[in-house]
Amino acid sequence: MGASFSRYLCLAVGVAYPAYASFKALERPHTGHDSKQWLTYWIVYGATTSVETVASPLVCLVPGYNMTKTLFLIWMMSRQTHGATIVYDKLLCPFLKQKESFVDRKLEEAQEAAEGVLSSFVRAWGQTITDQVVAIQKSDEFKQICLAIKALASPDSIEERRKEKSID
Structure with a gap:
């Protein structure tokens, strides 16, 4: 296979x-x-x-x-x-209970580090990203895409597609 x-x-x-x-x-x-x-x-x-x-x-x-x-x-x-229960009861649960405080501590450290990185990223790039999003929203291409999506989602358009499918 x-x-x-x-x-x-x-x-x-x-x-x-x-x-x-x-x-x-x-x-x-x-x-x-x-x-x-x-x-x-x-x-x-x-x-x-x-x-x-x-x-x-x-x-x-x-x-x-x-x-x-x-x-x-x-x-x-x-x-x-009950394979998952067997693996959990015999292997994972005892292992995780033994390592629980260590894992909790490391997860807390990782979360704090991730929040720091995110905060630094937002400070460094937040305004640039915001400016880019605003520029995209103001662009003619974005407006055309929004109008096309709106047209596709209109009840008339949906009904037309249903009729086309039933003809095929």
């Missing part, structure tokens, strides 16, 4: 389906178990994706890696195997 196909399959199985299932769990009343299952899945998925990203130079050398990962993700989300 092609590497590209298996990557897309892995994405569909590992992200798209769980995202939709998480949406369904949040929107259904009284689904505490479903919500917990999907929250646990996302915690484990995030941890494995983080490790995978760091190990990516080695991972790409493993034949069949994406297919193996897809099978692992299916195992993790299965209601019969």
Whole structure:
């Protein structure tokens, strides 16, 4: 099976389906178990994706890696195997509890640093960006694009497109 196909399959199985299932769990009343299952899945998925990203130079050398990962993700989300709960309870939770204060401290430091960088960026470039946005908004091209979008969104235009589709 092609590497590209298996990557897309892995994405569909590992992200798209769980995202939709998480949406369904949040929107259904009284689904505490479903919500917990999907929250646990996302915690484990995030941890494995983080490790995978760091190990990516080695991972790409493993034949069949994406297919193996897809099978692992299916195992993790299965209601019969409770794979994500097993990985969380046996590995992640004990590890995170042990490192929690260190991680909290580092995250706080990173947040403060990011806020400092953002503040410096806004001080240095804020006015320039504002001037550019204002100039774009005043341009004829921008006004033409806005008029075209407005025309496309008008009820008459939408009805015309529906009629065209029904003719085809």
